[in-house]
Amino acid sequence: MASKKSGNPHKALIGIIGPRGLIGQEFLSILERRRFSGDAVLVSTQPKGRGRVKFRGASRRVLGWEEFLSNPQPLDVLVCLAETPWSKRHLDKFFGCSGAIIDESNAFRMNPDVPLVIPEINGALIEKPPKLIASPNCTTVIAAMALAPILKQWSPRRLVIASYQAASGAGREALERFEKESKDFAAGKTIYSAKFSAVLAGNVIPQIGVLGGEGFTEEEGKVIAETRKIFDTADLPISATCVRVPVRRGHSVALWLELERPINEGLLPELYTQFEGVSLTPTYPMPAYCAGKEGVFVGRLRRDPVWPNGVSLWACGDNLIKGGAQNVWQIVDKVLSGGKNNGSI
Ligand SMILES: NC(=O)c1ccc[n+]([C@@H]2O[C@H](COP(=O)([O-])OP(=O)(O)OC[C@H]3O[C@@H](n4cnc5c(N)ncnc54)[C@H](OP(=O)(O)O)[C@@H]3O)[C@@H](O)[C@H]2O)c1
Incomplete structure (x- = not known):
C-alpha cells in the first residue's frame, strides 16, 4: 500500500498533521535540510482545507483533516504535531492510514503500550516499530x-x-x-x-x-x-x-x-x-x-x-529542534530505515 521505496527513508511519503504550528514549521525545515527527497502530505488540525505553507520553495496546500480522511493517501509514516486535545480526540481516526504514527503531544506519552522515545537513549524500543510512538516534552x-x-x-x-x-x-x-x-x-x-x-x-x-x-x-x-x-x-x-x-x-x-x-x-x-x-x-x-x-x-x-x-x-x-521537531524526525528516520538509523543523515 504505502510508497516506501525499498527501505530508503528519503523516498517515503510522510503525512504531517499540524504543519503551521511552530513545531510543524521546524519539522518542514528539517526535511528541507536533510536529504529527504520523498514527499509530504500536509494536513491541518482544522476539518476543512486551510491555507497554504511553503515547503521546498513552493506554496503547498494544507488539507483539512476531514478532507484527507475522505480520500486518504497511504502513508509510510504519519507525524502528528497537533496539540494534546486534538490528538486525544482525533488521532485514532488516522490509524488505518499509515504503518507507524509518531505523536508529539502529551496525549499518549504515559500509555504503557506506547514507547516514549529519544532515539539516542532508548531507540532500541522501536527497532520493530509499534503502531504508535510518542515523542517527549521539550524539557x-x-x-x-x-x-x-x-x-x-x-x-x-x-x-x-x-x-x-x-x-x-x-x-x-x-x-x-x-x-x-x-x-x-x-x-x-x-x-x-x-x-x-x-x-x-x-x-x-x-x-x-x-x-x-x-x-x-x-x-x-x-x-x-x-x-x-x-x-x-x-x-x-x-x-x-x-x-x-x-x-x-x-x-x-x-x-x-x-x-x-x-x-x-x-x-x-x-x-x-x-x-x-x-x-x-x-x-x-x-x-x-x-x-x-x-x-x-x-x-x-x-x-x-x-x-x-x-x-x-x-x-x-x-525546544523547537531537539526538544521537538528533530527528535520526531529521528524517530521517523529510524522507523523508515527498519530501526537502523539515528536521524544523523
Ligand atoms: N513548542 C514546543 O517547544 C514544543 C516542544 C515539544 C512538543 N510540543 C508539542 O507539539 C505540539 C505542537 O506544538 P507547537 O508549539 O507547534 O504549537 P502551535 O505553534 O501553537 O501550533 C499548534 C496548532 O496551531 C495552529 N496554528 C499555529 N500557527 C498558526 C497560524 N499562523 N495559522 C493558522 N493556524 C496556526 C496549527 O494548525 P494547523 O493544524 O492548521 O497547522 C497547529 O496545529 C503540541 O502538542 C506541543 O505540546 C511543543
Whole structure:
C-alpha cells in the first residue's frame, strides 16, 4: 500500500498533521535540510482545507483533516504535531492510514503500550516499530539527553531538576503574545493582557500548566513521569521546578543528580565525547547560543559535595529542534530505515 521505496527513508511519503504550528514549521525545515527527497502530505488540525505553507520553495496546500480522511493517501509514516486535545480526540481516526504514527503531544506519552522515545537513549524500543510512538516534552528531552551519558555508566539514586523555559515552548500564539509584551515593556507601556499565568516580559513565572494539589504543576508532573519512563526507573525520586523565562527560544535546565556508586570525576567529560547528540562545552551553553541549533549542549559539569555521589550540571537546547521537531524526525528516520538509523543523515 504505502510508497516506501525499498527501505530508503528519503523516498517515503510522510503525512504531517499540524504543519503551521511552530513545531510543524521546524519539522518542514528539517526535511528541507536533510536529504529527504520523498514527499509530504500536509494536513491541518482544522476539518476543512486551510491555507497554504511553503515547503521546498513552493506554496503547498494544507488539507483539512476531514478532507484527507475522505480520500486518504497511504502513508509510510504519519507525524502528528497537533496539540494534546486534538490528538486525544482525533488521532485514532488516522490509524488505518499509515504503518507507524509518531505523536508529539502529551496525549499518549504515559500509555504503557506506547514507547516514549529519544532515539539516542532508548531507540532500541522501536527497532520493530509499534503502531504508535510518542515523542517527549521539550524539557524532558533536553534534561534526559544531558543526563544520559552519565546514566549509561551509573545508576541514579535521586534527581532534582530546575527548568528555565522559553516562551515558544507554549506554541505560536504564546510566542507572539510574548513578543508584543516585550515591545510594550521596552516602551515602558502598561501590559494589560498575558498569555501565561502572569506577564512574562521582564519577569519569570514559576508555574507552567495547572498547579496540582500536591504543589507540583502539570509541566513538573510531565517532566518527572516522562524522565522515569525514558530511563525505565519507575521508582526514582525526582523533584522538578519548571519556570517560564522571558526568552524567545531555547530551554535550559539545572540538574542535580545523586548516583548509586562513587563516580570517577575524571571520566565525566569523556562520557560526553562518546555520546551522540550531546556536546560538552568548555564553559556553559545559553539559549542565545543554542537557538536554531540541533542537539543538546552541556556545561558547568562538576562534582556536587551536597550528596555523597553527587554531580551537578547545566544544559540547554532549542525546544523547537531537539526538544521537538528533530527528535520526531529521528524517530521517523529510524522507523523508515527498519530501526537502523539515528536521524544523523
Ligand atoms: N513548542 C514546543 O517547544 C514544543 C516542544 C515539544 C512538543 N510540543 C508539542 O507539539 C505540539 C505542537 O506544538 P507547537 O508549539 O507547534 O504549537 P502551535 O505553534 O501553537 O501550533 C499548534 C496548532 O496551531 C495552529 N496554528 C499555529 N500557527 C498558526 C497560524 N499562523 N495559522 C493558522 N493556524 C496556526 C496549527 O494548525 P494547523 O493544524 O492548521 O497547522 C497547529 O496545529 C503540541 O502538542 C506541543 O505540546 C511543543
